[in-house]
Amino acid sequence: MTIREGLSWAREELQEACERPAFEAEILLAFHLKKDRTYLIMHDMQNIMNVDAFQKLIQRRAAHEPYEYIVGSASFYDIHLDVEPGVLIPRPETEILIDLVAEIIESENITKIAEIGVGSGAISIVLARKFPQLHIIATDICDTPLKVAGKNIETFGLSKQIELCKSNLLDEVVENVELVVSNPPYIAEDFLLESNVIDYEPKEALFGGRVGDELLKQIILDVKDRNIKYLACEMGYDQKETLQDFVNQIGVEYIKFYKDLAGFDRGFVIKLNESE
Numbered sequence: 001m002t003i004r005e006g007l008s009w010a011r012e013e014l015q016e017a018c019e020r021p022a023f024e025a026e027i028l029l030a031f032h033l034k035k036d037r038t039y040l041i042m043h044d045m046q047n048i049m050n051v052d053a054f055q056k057l058i059q060r061r062a063a064h065e066p067y068e069y070i071v072g073s074a075s076f077y078d079i080h081l082d083v084e085p086g087v088l089i090p091r092p093e094t095e096i097l098i099d100l101v102a103e104i105i106e107s108e109n110i111t112k113i114a115e116i117g118v119g120s121g122a123i124s125i126v127l128a129r130k131f132p133q134l135h136i137i138a139t140d141i142c143d144t145p146l147k148v149a150g151k152n153i154e155t156f157g158l159s160k161q162i163e164l165c166k167s168n169l170l171d172e173v174v175e176n177v178e179l180v181v182s183n184p185p186y187i188a189e190d191f192l193l194e195s196n197v198i199d200y201e202p203k204e205a206l207f208g209g210r211v212g213d214e215l216l217k218q219i220i221l222d223v224k225d226r227n228i229k230y231l232a233c234e235m236g237y238d239q240k241e242t243l244q245d246f247v248n249q250i251g252v253e254y255i256k257f258y259k260d261l262a263g264f265d266r267g268f269v270i271k272l273n274e275s276e
Helices: 003-013 021-033 037-042 051-062 067-071 094-108 122-130 143-155 214-225 240-250
Strands: 073-076 079-082 112-116 135-140 162-166 179-182 207-209 230-234 254-259 265-271
Touching: 003 021, 003 051, 021 037, 021 051, 021 067, 051 067, 067 073, 079 122, 079 143, 094 122, 094 179, 094 230, 094 265, 112 122, 122 135, 122 143, 122 162, 135 143, 143 162, 179 214, 214 230, 214 240, 240 254, 240 265
Parallel strands: 112 135, 112 179, 135 162, 179 230
Antiparallel strands: 073 079, 230 265, 254 265
C-alpha cells in the first residue's frame, strides 16, 4: 500500500468518525511514519512500512477514540502537550479563558494564582510562559492528571513556577493567592455526549453533578470564603442564569460572562467584594 493509497483508504474509514477525515488521516499516517505531513505529499508513491500498524491506528479513530489519545499529544494555544486517557483533552475555547485571566494578571500585577483541575497543565503552562514572575499552585484530585501535567511542566522548564498539589478544589492550598482559574466539570450527569467524549475522556473531568453547576457554585463559595479577589471559570452554555442568581444571593462586586467563538455562553469572571 502506497502513501497515496493509504490516505485514500483512511479517509473512507474515517468518514463517520470525524469532521475532517482527510486531515486526521494525514496526521495519523505522519505519526505512524514519524514524519511531517509535507513528507506525505512529496513521497505519495512510497510504500507504507508496517501497514497493519497504521490500519490499527485508523481503526481506533474510526471507533471514535480521540486522535489526541492515539498520538499522545494535543495542540493548544502555541504549544503541544502530552495527553493520555484519564486526562481531559484541552479545548480551543479555553484559550479565551486564558486571555481574560492574562488581562487581569497584567492590569492588577498579580504574582500568585491557583488553578483548580490542572488536567494536562494547559492553563497553568500557558500563563506561566506569558508571565515569568507568576507563581501558580495547580490542583487536581486525580493522580493521572498530576502525573501528565508534571511531565508537561518539566518539558517546558516551568517547575519553579508551577507547584502541583493533590487536592479537592482548594482544600490543600495553604498559601494566599490573588486569583483562581478553573475549567471544572460542569456537564449535567444526564446530558448526552458524543461517543468520542463519553467513551474515552475522564468522567470526573466532565460531569459537575446532577444539574451540572454544583461544583461551580462550590468553587465560588470557596473562593469567597478565602477572600480571594478574582475567580475565572468556564461553564456550560445554559448556566448563565442560575449562576447569576447564585452570585446575586451571596454578593459579589461583579460577575462578567463571556461567549465562545460560536456565540455560546462559555464562562465568567467574578470580582469578589473586598473583605471588611
